[in-house]
Amino acid sequence: MxxxxxxxxxxxxxxxxxxxxxxxxxxxxxxxxxxxxxxxxxxxxxxxxxxxxxxxxxxxxxLRIGAPIVRPSAVICVGQNYAAHARESGAEPPAVPILFLKTPNTVVGPDDAVTIPRGSEKTDWEVELGVVIGARTAYLDSPDEAAAHIAGYVVCNDVSERAFQMEVSAGQWSKGKAAFGFNPTGPWLVTPDEVDVQNLRLRSFVNGEPRQDSSTSDMIFSVAEIVHHISQYMTLEPGDLILTGTPQGVAFGGRFPYLRPGDVVEIDIEGLGSQRQEFTAWEARA
Structure with missing residues (x-):
């Protein structure tokens, strides 16, 4: 559904x-x-x-397509969850999930324009599988319990500003992750019965040129493992959103330029739909 x-x-x-x-x-x-x-x-x-x-x-x-869920109470993200992306970022694959947060007001419609932050020189794209929580979740005893707590899946673009994230962060990635609109979500929330969640192709394009092309089968930590792990440290509420990491092929890896005003990013995940965002320049308001 x-x-x-x-x-x-x-x-x-x-x-x-x-x-x-x-x-x-x-x-x-x-x-x-x-x-x-x-x-x-x-x-x-x-x-x-x-x-x-x-x-x-x-x-x-x-009609405009909005995010398929109301603004969540929490957006929890997993970093470096694809081995090749970890290595293109200059790191070895993590032994345990790396967690960081985006603010709820990052969640916007899948085709809404995204404003490049003031002073940004390193705005980046990241296609990601999003997991929407369907039941209060805390202290799961095993990954096998995760499925009963998942309402469905969405396409997300974990837009990132890499200088804010890595250079002025003091180790806290959220500085580069939490600009307004930095999480286009949707177009649909697809229920789990329609999704083979660990076997989905996910792709991104910038100005029509391919960037990322991978599969959720390449995740280091599966969706079930992620939900179980997060539940040991925080309580998830129905409607909360988890971003599960991105594969290789982002600008931070050094092969592609960062985004500039006028660039168009398109992303898609098999069975979950596609998005398209134009990136626009920040302008001071009167």
């Missing part, structure tokens, strides 16, 4: 997509939020569809 949110920022309409048709979810939920995701979203939606309670949303194809 595919959930999405359509409309202007702050006024998105929750929908379910079936055979290319968009059905309004408002008879079931006010939004694709934690309460909805924690209360059998698939079963409730299937029942509403079967009973004819969900009208088709007129003009859906003309």
């Amino acid at each position: 595919k959930f999405a949110r359509l409309g202007d920022p702050g006024s998105e309409i929750p929908v379910v997509i079936v055979d290319g048709r968009h059905y309004d979810l408002r008879p079931v939920t006010s939004d694709v939020n934690g309460d909805f995701l924690a209360a059998d979203p698939v079963g409730r939606t299937q029942a509403a569809l079967a009973s004819g309670r969900l009208p088709e949303l007129a003009g859906a194809e003309d």
Whole structure:
């Protein structure tokens, strides 16, 4: 099942997509939020569809695509989770997951323009599999318990400013990860029954030229291992978002230039959809 949110920022309409048709979810939920995701979203939606309670949303194809989940309470990220990316970054693959945070207001629509931060010279792209939490998660006893806590999967672009992240960070990566809009998310939240999560192709392009092309099968730590590990250190709430790392092929590796105003980044993950962002210059507001 595919959930999405359509409309202007702050006024998105929750929908379910079936055979290319968009059905309004408002008879079931006010939004694709934690309460909805924690209360059998698939079963409730299937029942509403079967009973004819969900009208088709007129003009859906003309509406902006928002992030498929309401702004989460937390965005937790895993660094260097693909061995080749770790090595292109000048590091050996980690023995345990590296965790850092993005702020919730980084989460924006998949095709929204992204502003390059003031003073940035090293803005970078990172295609990543995102995991959306569907049940309160703390102290899981094993990775096998993780599946019951996952609502679905999304495409994410973990946009990064590498100078902020590495050169003025004092070791805290979040300085280079938390600019507003630095986490385009979507277009859909796809439920786990439709996804072979450890066998998904993920790619990125800049101005139409290929950059990343890999598979989630190359992750060092699987999705289940990541959710289990994070649960030992923090409590995840329904609707929270985990970014699971990016493969090789980013500007930080030295083979490609960093992003400049006017550049267009496109990313996609097999079965989860695609994104397109134009990167724009920061401008002072009057």
